[in-house]
Amino acid sequence: MEINKSHIANYNFTKSTKFPIINKLMEIDELSVTNYISTKPTKLMEIDELSVPNYISTKPTKFPILMKISKPHKPHKPPKQQMHYDGDLIASQFIAYFYQTWISNPETLLNDGVIKSHTKLKYNNNMYKGPDFIEHLKMFSCPDLQFIDCNSDIIDSGSRQIYILVTGTITNLSSTYTFSQSFVIVFATEIGDETKPKIKSKKWILNNSILIIKQ
Numbered sequence: 725m726e727i728n729k730s731h732i733a734n735y736n737f738t739k740s741t742k743f744p745i746i747n748k749l750m751e752i753d754e755l756s757v758t759n760y761i762s763t764k765p766t767k768l769m770e771i772d773e774l775s776v777p778n779y780i781s782t783k784p785t786k787f788p789i790l791m792k793i794s795k796p797h798k799p800h801k802p803p804k805q806q807m808h809y810d811g812d813l814i815a816s817q818f819i820a821y822f823y824q825t826w827i828s829n830p831e832t833l834l835n836d837g838v839i840k841s842h843t844k845l846k847y848n849n850n851m852y853k854g855p856d857f858i859e860h861l862k863m864f865s866c867p868d869l870q871f872i873d874c875n876s877d878i879i880d881s882g883s884r885q886i887y888i889l890v891t892g893t894i895t896n897l898s899s900t901y902t903f904s905q906s907f908v909i910v911f912a913t914e915i916g917d918e919t920k921p922k923i924k925s926k927k928w929i930l931n932n933s934i935l936i937i938k939q
Contacts, residue, residue: 815886818909819874821838833858839854839930842923843932845858857933858895873889876887876888876891885931909929911928913926
């Protein structure tokens with residue numbers, strides 16, 4: 725560029741998207757820049773001595789004489805291991821456990837943490853939750869209670885949630901009924917009690933159930 729000697733001392737600018745950092749209408753001969761830092765200087769200007777004493781920029785990240793500072797590299801975290809399980813096996817174990825416990829002692833379902841305070845049972849359009857769920861099961865409990873000719877179907881959602889449908893016959897010494905019952909069981913985090921609130925574990929729990937009994 726053909727220029728005469730000019731000297732530029734102080735200036736301010738608010739937009740710094742292009743270099744040179746001075747008005748294009750000014751023609752200069754000698755520019756000095758001290759402490760020049762650029763990530764891409766080759767395509768901007770070919771200069772020998774360039775001096776920029778003071779400048780103010782509102783968008784410094786696009787200004788060529790400022791280096792973009794990258795964040796320190798964080799160590800790579802290994803991916804979380806996926807839980808592999810057999811949905812059919814989990815479902816069959818749950819069915820056996822649930823009905824055997826219903827016959828022997830329904831309170832065990834609550835004590836073992838399989839039924840939670842939020843677990844819901846719907847029966848005859850009535851909703852029973854947590855401890856009320858257990859009390860309702862006790863209404864059917866008797867020494868000769870049996871569940872026979874049971875069949876089951878399951879759907880494993882693949883996200884640690886299994887849908888179960890059980891159909892069969894419920895009997896005691898005085899009567900026989902057909903029944904169907906659905907379950908949704910989930911693999912969920914269990915938080916410790918008041919004595920050990922920070923202790924966490926994961927287990928299969930019953931989320932909700934629908935029970936239908938017909939004569």
